[in-house]
Amino acid sequence: QRLLLAQALVGAPRLLLLDEPLAGLDPGAQVQIVALIDRIRRQLEATVLFSAHDLNPLLGVMDAALWIAARRVRLDAPAALLRADVLDGLYGARMQVISGEGRVVVVPAC
Structure with missing residues (x-):
């Protein structure tokens, strides 16, 4: 790389x-x-x-983040997109945003 x-x-x-x-x-x-x-x-x-x-x-x-997923496009600040409801719509699956110790991690919700 x-x-x-x-x-x-x-x-x-x-x-x-x-x-x-x-x-x-x-x-x-x-x-x-x-x-x-x-x-x-x-x-x-x-x-x-x-x-x-x-x-x-x-x-x-x-x-900034340009998200292209499931025929949807969105351009915004990362903080505006790092919400489970927004990510659910973009990915077409339930997502979870976990924050702690100064970090944010996005994972599929189980």
């Missing part, structure tokens, strides 16, 4: 389009990649558009 990211950064782009860059990575590697992307974003003053099915690793660095 780091090699692909390095290739994408050639020429200091103002916009990075990243398609599932965390897929297949263990949690430690996900944290490292997200931190690297966020650091690069700040240094280049670039916009990053990130597609991901698991939003948990991204919650600490998102400025």
